[in-house]
Amino acid sequence: MMNSRVSIATGSALLWLGWVQPAHAYLDPGSGSLLLQIILGGLAGVAIAGKLFWTRILDFVGIKKAETAETESDAQG
Incomplete structure (x- = not known):
């Protein structure tokens, strides 16, 4: 069941990519x-x-690190 879904998805993607138009763009x-x-x-x-x-x-x-908790408790009281 899973293999058939993957096959359908792959085939659909490849078919869709076949219809892509060229962009006619230039990236320098x-x-x-x-x-x-x-x-x-x-x-x-x-x-x-x-x-x-x-x-x-x-x-x-x-x-929280134990060192941080200890230093905060020491600083408070």
Whole structure:
């Protein structure tokens, strides 16, 4: 049953790809450079945001290091 679904999906995808029209577009090296810069900038932004909010993320998930919990309890009282 699963193999027949995969076969139908694969056949449909190949048939659909056969009807794709050419785009008649030109991408120069500057376009590729811009795309790479956007991707790398996005990854850097995600890394910085993750670093800034790492402890909050761990608290939200419920994972907290024992050292951090001990130092917070010592600082409070």
